[in-house]
C-alpha cells in the first residue's frame with residue numbers, strides 16, 4: 001500500500017449541455033475507508049462514479065485512482081465496480097460465470113474466495129437465471145470482486161432489494177471492507193449511508209454539501225431539539241438561551257432547536273423551566289433536509305426493518 005489516496009477527485013467537473021452534473025468536485029478517499037455518496041436523483045452520483053472508473057473524462061480537473069489514471073487501475077484489476085444497469089442474466093452457473101470473468105484479470109481472486117465473500121458458496125452450482133433478485137445482486141458483487149480489487153465502487157447497489165436481501169448484501173460488502181479494502185457506494189438511503197459507511201459525502205447539483213460521519217452531519221444540521229411546557233410562563237427570553245437557534249411555540253409548548261442541547265437544558269433548569277422536558281437529537285433525515293433544503297417528498301427511505 002502507498003500513501004496515495006485510493007480515490008482522488010481534483011476539482012473535477014463534467015457538464016452535459018447546461019447541466020453541471022459534477023461541479024468542481026474535490027474528494028480524497030484514503031485506502032481502507034468506506035464512503036457513501038449520498039444525494040437525491042440527479043445529484044451527480046452516477047456521473048462522479050463514471051469519472052472515477054474512467055468511463056467518462058472530466059471537462060476540467062482530474063480523477064486519480066491510487067495515484068494514477070483510472071484506466072490503468074481498472075485494467076490491473078485494482079478496481080471492481082457494480083453499476084446500475086442490469087445486464088441480461090446469463091444461462092450459466094454462478095461458478096462458471098465467475099471463473100470466466102476471473103480469467104480476464106491478471107491476478108484474480110480465487111473463485112471460491114469470491115463466492116464466500118459474496119455469500120454464494122451454497123449457490124455456486126445454481127444457474128444465474130434461477131436466482132432471486134437479491135442473489136443476482138450478490139452475483140454482480142462477486143463479479144466485481146473477480147479481479148481481486150483493492151477498491152470497489154457500487155452505484156446504488158441495494159435499489160429494489162427487500163430488507164432481508166439488503167442486509168445480506170451489506171454483510172457481503174462489510175466482509176470485503178474488513179480486509180482493509182476501500183469501498184465507495186452511492187445511495188438515496190440515509191440509514192444505509194449511516195449504518196454502512198465510515199464517512200458520508202452529501203452531493204447536490206454536483207457539489208459537496210457535507211462530508212463527515214453521520215454524527216457530524218447531524219451536528220452540522222443543528223444539534224438537537226429541546227421541548228418543554230411553558231406553564232403560562234414568558235417566552236421572549238427563550239431565543240437568548242445558550243445554543244438556541246430557533247424557537248417555536250405551539251399552544252403551551254416551546255420547541256427549541258439548539259446546537260448545544262446540554263447548555264440549553266442547563267439554562268432552562270436554572271430557570272426551573274423543565275416541565276415535561278423532552279430532548280431529542282436531530283435525525284439524520286432532518287440533517288439531510290437541512291443541508292439540501294429540499295422537501296421531504298424528494299427523499300426515499302428504506303422500508304422499516306422487521
Ligand SMILES: Nc1ncnc2c1ncn2[C@@H]1O[C@H](COP(=O)(O)OP(=O)(O)OP(=O)(O)O)[C@@H](O)[C@H]1O
Pocket residue numbers: 016019020021039040041042043044045046047048
Ligand atoms: N448522458 C447524459 N446526458 C445528459 N445529461 C445527463 C447525462 N448523464 C447525467 N445527466 C444529468 O446530469 C445530472 C446528474 O446525473 P447523475 O445520473 O450523475 O445523478 P445521480 O445522483 O446519479 O442520480 P440518480 O440517483 O438518479 O442515479 C442530472 O441532471 C442528469 O440529468
